[in-house]
Amino acid sequence: MVSRVIAGLLFVGLLAPLAQAQLADPAEQAAWEQIADRFKTDPVEKPDRSGKRKEYTVKNLKAAKKDIGTCTITYDPASGHVIYVTSNSAGFSNEEFKPFAAFTELQRLTLWHNSNGFDRSQPIENFDASGLKYLTELDQLSNVTLAGGGFGDGGLKACADLDQLKSLRIWHVQATDEGMAHLRNHPTLETIQMGAWWEGKTGDKTLEHLSTCPNLKHIKLGEAILTWEGGLKHLVQRADTLKVVDLDNALVEPADVEKLREALPNAKVEWKGLAAAGKAITARPWTKAKAEKWMPAEWIDRAVNAAQ
Known part of the structure; x- marks a missing residue:
């Protein structure tokens, strides 16, 4: 019995280092240790979907008041480098983007719900995604995804x-219409998906700015009022x-959508219709309250009536 316990402990001991990421590049290893130190659990290793x-x-x-937050790095043994970083509710501040710069072959950064704080205890100034400046x-x-959170004009x-x-x-x-001006004429941008959560921060001017990107292939903008003359x-x-x-659940005149389809015969123009906007606006009390602060009552009434 004792020998079995000892054998088991030895087995666990042999496995334990495997749970700790041992990256080939010392700088990447140090960066990962710095990131992982923000979390309670030791790193758990598993193969990715490709195997x-x-x-x-x-x-x-x-630092969170409850168990929340995850972060995953994807390591490619063939190249010896980290190629993806993915997190959810990890609350990285702008300054805490610095370790990502050590991943010299990073291809994709995906930080879901990286809001102003993992438990909304940090002031918004700590994160607006201006920390991306350390990754230039x-x-x-x-590929960068920072959906759901404090990503702003910085x-x-x-x-x-x-x-x-x-x-x-x-x-x-x-993010706002004014901030989107920073992306004017971006030489490589092909796909952008965004929505301002019914706060009226992005709309026609955003479309105008993005239309200057020479390689733009896919654009999705919802939760906004869009017009032909102003943006489309x-x-x-x-x-x-x-x-x-993809106009998603934006508030748009149906005639303007048809005009856009005629003007872009080689593109797939998608729109969920006014009913989808009405359902989204009234889905929760706070979404309607947000919309009512900036959206003309006529538009709200049209969307809500279409949804009934």
């Missing part, structure tokens, strides 16, 4: 300097590159 790479995951932020030397970083300014950025997903954030018509100048224009 060719390794994922290391830590959970439960030490990462020449393979092409983040857009930093994104303008991500020279290889192809995909940006930032719905339910704090500007997309026509990207008729040679646009493949998908």
Whole structure:
């Protein structure tokens, strides 16, 4: 019996180091240890979906009042580098983006619900995604997702300097029409998905700014009021590159949607209709309260009536 226990302890001891990410690059290892130190659990290793790479995951932020927050790095043994970082409710501040810069072959950064604080105890100034400025030397970083949280105009300014950025997903954030001007003429941006959570911060001017991006292929903008003259018509100048224009649950005149479809015959123009907007606005009391602060009552009534 004793021998079995000892054998078991030896077995666990042999496995324990495997649970700790042992990265080939010392700088990446140090960066991962710095990130992981914010969490309560030791890293857990498992293969990714391809079976060719390794994922290391830590959970439960030490500073949070409850068990919340995860962060995963995906390590590619073939290259010897971390290529993906994914987190949920991890509450990284702008300054805490610095360790990501050590992942020199990072391709994708996905931080879900990285709000103003993992338990909303931090002031919003601690995170607006301007920390992306520390990652401008990462020449393979092409995909950034910071949906749900405090991503703001400081983040857009930093994104303008991500020279290889192809995909940006930032719905339910704090970005504004004015901030979107930072992305004007971005040379590599192909896909952008966004929505202002019925706060009226993005709309026609955002479409005008993004229409200057020469390689724009896919744009999604919902939770906004959009018009032909103010914004949609500007997309026509990207008729040679646009493949998908998704107006999601935006408030748009149906005639303007048809006009856009005629003007972009080679693009798929999608729109859920006024009923979808009405359902989204009235889904919760606070969403309607947000909309009522800036949206004309006529638009709200039309959308709500369409949903009934």
